[in-house]
Amino acid sequence: MFEPYLLPEVPVTSVTEWIAIGGGKGLARALDIGPVATIDQVVASGLRGRGGAGFPVGLKWRSLRETAAGGTSFVVCNASEGEPGTFKDRTLLRRNAYQLIEGVAIATFAIGADSAFIGLKAKYTEEHENLGRALAEMEAAGLTAGIPITIVPGPDSYLFGEETALLQAIQGEPAAPRLFPPYIQGVFASTPNIDWSAMPRATGDPQLSDPAPTLVNNVESLSTAAHVMAKGADWFRSMGTEATPGHGICTIVGDTVKAGVAEIEMGTPLGEIIDRLGGGMPEGRRIKAILSGISNPVMTEEFLDVPLCFDAFRARGSGIGSCGFIVYDDTTDAVEIGYTCSHWLSVESCGQCNGCKVGTMGVTALLKKIMVGEGEYRDIADIGARIMKLTDANRCFLPEQDQIVVSSLLRTFPQDFLDAVDGKPVNIRDVMPPKLVDIADGKMILDEHWRLKQENWAYSDIGTATGVYRTE
Ligand SMILES: Cc1cc2nc3c(=O)[nH]c(=O)nc-3n(C[C@H](O)[C@H](O)[C@H](O)COP(=O)(O)O)c2cc1C
Numbered sequence: 001m002f003e004p005y006l007l008p009e010v011p012v013t014s015v016t017e018w019i020a021i022g023g024g025k026g027l028a029r030a031l032d033i034g035p036v037a038t039i040d041q042v043v044a045s046g047l048r049g050r051g052g053a054g055f056p057v058g059l060k061w062r063s064l065r066e067t068a069a070g071g072t073s074f075v076v077c078n079a080s081e082g083e084p085g086t087f088k089d090r091t092l093l094r095r096n097a098y099q100l101i102e103g104v105a106i107a108t109f110a111i112g113a114d115s116a117f118i119g120l121k122a123k124y125t126e127e128h129e130n131l132g133r134a135l136a137e138m139e140a141a142g143l144t145a146g147i148p149i150t151i152v153p154g155p156d157s158y159l160f161g162e163e164t165a166l167l168q169a170i171q172g173e174p175a176a177p178r179l180f181p182p183y184i185q186g187v188f189a190s191t192p193n194i195d196w197s198a199m200p201r202a203t204g205d206p207q208l209s210d211p212a213p214t215l216v217n218n219v220e221s222l223s224t225a226a227h228v229m230a231k232g233a234d235w236f237r238s239m240g241t242e243a244t245p246g247h248g249i250c251t252i253v254g255d256t257v258k259a260g261v262a263e264i265e266m267g268t269p270l271g272e273i274i275d276r277l278g279g280g281m282p283e284g285r286r287i288k289a290i291l292s293g294i295s296n297p298v299m300t301e302e303f304l305d306v307p308l309c310f311d312a313f314r315a316r317g318s319g320i321g322s323c324g325f326i327v328y329d330d331t332t333d334a335v336e337i338g339y340t341c342s343h344w345l346s347v348e349s350c351g352q353c354n355g356c357k358v359g360t361m362g363v364t365a366l367l368k369k370i371m372v373g374e375g376e377y378r379d380i381a382d383i384g385a386r387i388m389k390l391t392d393a394n395r396c397f398l399p400e401q402d403q404i405v406v407s408s409l410l411r412t413f414p415q416d417f418l419d420a421v422d423g424k425p426v427n428i429r430d431v432m433p434p435k436l437v438d439i440a441d442g443k444m445i446l447d448e449h450w451r452l453k454q455e456n457w458a459y460s461d462i463g464t465a466t467g468v469y470r471t472e
């Protein structure tokens with residue numbers, strides 16, 4: 001029988017309530033068996049990171065412990081939640097922030113780190129309130145193992161969720177990605193990290209010799225780890241699939257009857273999740289395309305039978321990402337989906353790498369030209385050529401996302417692009433990236449203010465004359 005453990009029906013609002021439903025047991029067990037056996041448990045559970053890439057959590061902990069080897073090290077929890085179509089971490093923090101604090105304490109103890117930080121967007125005020133209260137109560141109850149944990153408010157940018165940019169923000173710098181990953185160059189590393197002088201290890205200068213390797217894990221990953229430690233690896237493996245055990249929190253938004261977010265057993269077919277959380281499609285409408293965030297190749301109705309599992313989705317040519325699914329109906333044109341995604345990425349790109357900023361803007365401009373009926377055949381070829389170069393000297397994964405999403409749309413819906421350049425008007429629906437403010441009463445509430453964000457990160461209201469949410 002399905003028993004939710006991450007999202008209790010009634011929100012947990014005090015440490016007493018958390019203890020009453022088993023809170024504290026995961027940390028107690030970790031302290032009892034010691035750091036190495038704790039890591040072994042998490043490895044044995046098969047828990048995979050819920051931030052998008054699905055990297056095994058236990059293996060990450062093990063390699064961090066080995067890399068740090070008694071030196072300075074930190075844990076950072078990624079609570080940025082900026083992926084379009086995803087509302088899981090905020091739901092977790094609203095329903096039970098205590099389990100996250102426990103997971104953070106367990107991870108910090110396991111890898112032998114000095115302290116931990118939780119990066120949470122400043123604008124997520126309800127979540128800040130919950131998390132702050134949970135932290136204070138858990139500390140007072142002795143349920144953080146004396147580990148210093150700091151909640152750091154961050155900017156409302158997509159890149160705040162990119163792990164190296166998150167470290168920058170925690171240091172009080174702008175949230176722009178670094179050259180080296182957190183396990184090589186962590187938060188408060190004494191080596192230079194952002195410009196041409198960046199280096200992972202210093203040469204002889206003791207002032208510049210501390211790389212401070214840092215573990216970065218998502219909110220759901222760490223919250224789940226608390227349950228794995230309390231109930232054991234076998235319990236966790238009794239749910240989900242072999243490759244992706246346990247439960248996950250899914251979000252469904254877009255053209256479905258309603259929007260929804262809920263805890264789901266891994267292995268549940270995508271179609272069932274869309275029906276349960278989204279209420280299926282409105283009468284007379286069919287699914288045309290599904291995106292998992294803006295990070296994986298587009299999916300069609302053929303994916304509805306695929307079980308929610310990192311490997312199963314990968315085997316069919318896409319990915320589950322952070323389990324936030326954006327559903328487009330059959331009135332949507334693939335050219336507009338491409339424009340919307342590429343525009344989102346070009347705006348959010350920080351501009352440190354030319355190939356990314358200039359390239360995503362170029363691809364977006366071509367997609368828009370085609371979308372508004374001014375495209376030519378060579379523009380399609382030009383998009384193909386340009387997306388190959390987006391990742392030239394890229395620091396982070398963002399331009400790869402444009403490559404992945406746009407090329408998959410061209411492959412899956414070539415006719416939409418050909419029709420558009422042949423003069424058939426694109427049905428522009430003015431869809432925007434589902435940057436979610438909330439999901440309430442079955443409705444997604446989008447951040448309409450984002451429409452005004454320009455590529456230079458200024459907010460401006462220059463025209464929406466064509467019905468497209470941004471014009472030059
Ligand atoms: C542009 C960009 C945005 C990201 N946003 C988030 C985010 O909001 N939350 C998150 O947990 N991971 C995000 N990630 C992934 C993180 O870099 C990192 O892989 C993740 O936090 C690791 O956690 P996990 O191993 O527990 O999955 C983002 C990555 C990129 C490239």
Ligand code: SF4
Binds near residue numbers: 177
């Ligand atoms: S790849 Fe793009 S988003 Fe990432 S650091 Fe470079 S310019 Fe910024």
